[in-house]
Amino acid sequence: MSANSIDEAERLTWHREPASEPLDDNDEALRLVRQMIRSGERGPLVDLLKRWDPVDVMQMLVRLRLKQARKLFQWLPANPSIKVIAELRPEFRAVLMEESTLEQFRDILAGLDPEDATEMLNDFPDDMAEALAQRLPDVEDIASRQSYADDSAGRIMARKFVALPAALTIDEAVSQIRADADRIRKVFTVYVLDDSGRLVGTVELGKLLLAREGATLGDIMNRDFIAVSADTDQEEVLRLARKRDMRTVPVIDGDGHLIGRVTPKQLTRIASEEATEDMLLMSGVSSEAKADDTVLRIVRGRLPWLLAGLIGASIAASVVGSFEDQLAKAAILAAFIPVTMSMAGNAGLQASAVAVQGLATGTLWSGEIGYRLFKEFLAALFNGAVAGCILAGLTMLASLIIPIADPVHLALATSLSLLCVTTIAAMVGATIPIVLDKLGIDPAMATGVFITSSNDVLGVLVFFLMATAFYLG
Structure with a gap:
């Protein structure tokens, strides 16, 4: 290592990065760390990082390429490795681990309390977690914890009280x-x-x-x-x-x-995990999805949800196709299909999100379900009426600019359909999570693809029935 490089390393510092985005000031530090890893300068780099705060080391690690992060982690001794591992998010811990780092992880886990070691083992693949657990001093205690089901109180409980x-x-x-x-x-x-x-x-x-x-x-x-x-x-x-x-x-x-x-630490972690899982399910993504998933795992996790959405969209298209004669008589109706489907999907998602949140936090009591649904009905009715009136006004305004046959009846049909669609979609969105919860199924699965697709179908059907009755009849 040259004298200039040594001087650079001595001056190397890391500015604590906010949660929102990395800092450009750390780019030079990253460049020098990468250079020292490539040239195999283990001693000087480890001596330097020992003086850093573990949080800063963690932030630097996750900005390196995975291959470099693994190599650097192998270089670090048990201390500060234990502190760095404690600061890493669970998904990053598992990514850092490979066969060559197993021995180092054994040393790290041996320095932790059994409950902390068990929590960390939960982030590893099953075969590697078992291999690690068998070589730890508290193997019986850890094995006892792992005998409980995943996500159970026995798996996460602390035994010091x-x-x-x-x-x-x-x-x-x-x-x-x-x-x-x-x-x-x-x-x-x-x-x-x-x-x-x-x-x-x-x-x-x-x-x-x-x-x-x-x-x-x-x-x-x-x-x-x-x-x-x-x-x-x-x-x-x-x-x-x-x-x-x-x-x-x-x-x-x-x-x-x-x-x-x-x-309290475990309760906070559970809240974070459940919120993340619900967010993924509501977005139509498998709850097991991780940022470092392979292409195959990404496909396996997302394709079933996309296919479910495709089935729903196909049914909605079939409904539209069954009203081919009505579209032939009045092509203007096609312009309102996206509006109807969008309103139905949004109303359903809003209602389902509130229902899922109430069920997750325990604020939705069994005795209040009927009252909650009634409030959802009244709110959806009001929202649908306002949206319908606005759409009717826009339709009448458009008729002054472009020729529209019988704009009054078209405005009546579209506004009434919007009123009905919004109300039905909100009731479906509020009810399905409650029904799934009673059946023991995660209510978050009700949102996203399923409610959006079902409400698209209902929305299109209601729209064409209203158009047939009030505009083409």
């Missing part, structure tokens, strides 16, 4: 918590157990510190608590936590014994 007998006084409880402070890390809730070790109540840390002198945990504990089994789906855990405003959720076995807790 504060659980104390109900007979303990406040002073005794505080002393016990202080004694275990290094092992416990963060404490939000104290779990209270009976003589048999079963969970009987919870005490928030603030309430514990403000309790009267001489009181016991049993005196101040909250008996109206929510606990979940290890097999509970993580989405249900998140829904319960939001509904009851819980920071942590206890996990119990079949006998009521406390076996773990879902932490």
Whole structure:
């Protein structure tokens, strides 16, 4: 390495990039890092990166080409690799890993707590995750976690918690918590157990510190608590936590014994994962899709949804074709088909998005479903009436510029069809997610391709029926 290159490396810095876009100021740092990787200058580069913040190293890694990122990651020692891995998004962790980095990942995972190691293993392909797990010191604990189904409370729960007998006084409880402070890390809730070790109540840390002198945990504990089994789906855990405003959720076995807790960090991660999954499903993309997917995986994930949309569009085209005589009599009707289909699709998507969001957050109560649907009906009726009136006015205005046969009846037919289409589409969009949820199917699947296609068909059918009755009749 030349003297100039050494000087450049010594001055190499990374400016923390915002979430929105990379910074041009870091381009020179990237150029020099790439150059040092190509020339095999491992020692100087590793020494340099040890002085960087792990977040900065992570940001730099994801801007390198994959081959270079893997090579650099192999060069990094366990520290700071563990900190860098902790900052990486899950999909980037899996991409960085290849056969040659397995040994390094074993060293990294061995330095983590079992729950953190299990969470990271979930991001690896099954065969590699199994190979890694078998070589870790906490193999039994990790194997126990992996025995639970994916996306279950048992898979994500932390096994470090504060659980104390109900007979303990406040002073005794505080002393016990202080004694275990290094092992416990963060404490939000104290779990209270009976003589048999079963969970009987919870005490928030603030309430514990403000309790009267001489009181016991049993005196101040909250008996109206929510606990979940290890097999509970993580989405249900998140829904319960939001509904009851819980920071942590206890996990119990079949006998009521406390076996773990879902932490605030895990609840935040679940919320992010579920939001991402719903967004992909609503966009007509497989929930397993990732940015680094191969062409084959992209095709497999998207083609079924596109074909479903093609079937819906074909049915809509068939409906249009069945009204060939009406189109022959009045070709002007063809101009209104895109308007009708667009309004139907948009109204359906809006209603379904609200329904899916309500179901996901638990704010859509079973007792309110009828009332919610009635409100959707009234809102859709109003929106359809306003859109219909505007379309009727535009039709009459157009008749002053271009010749249109019987513009009054055409305006009446198109406005009424828009009113009916908007109302029907909104009701379909609001109802289908609720029905799917009752059937145990992810309601997000109702949006996107399926609702848009079904509403296109209904919209075209309603439009031609109205046109036949009020314009061509």
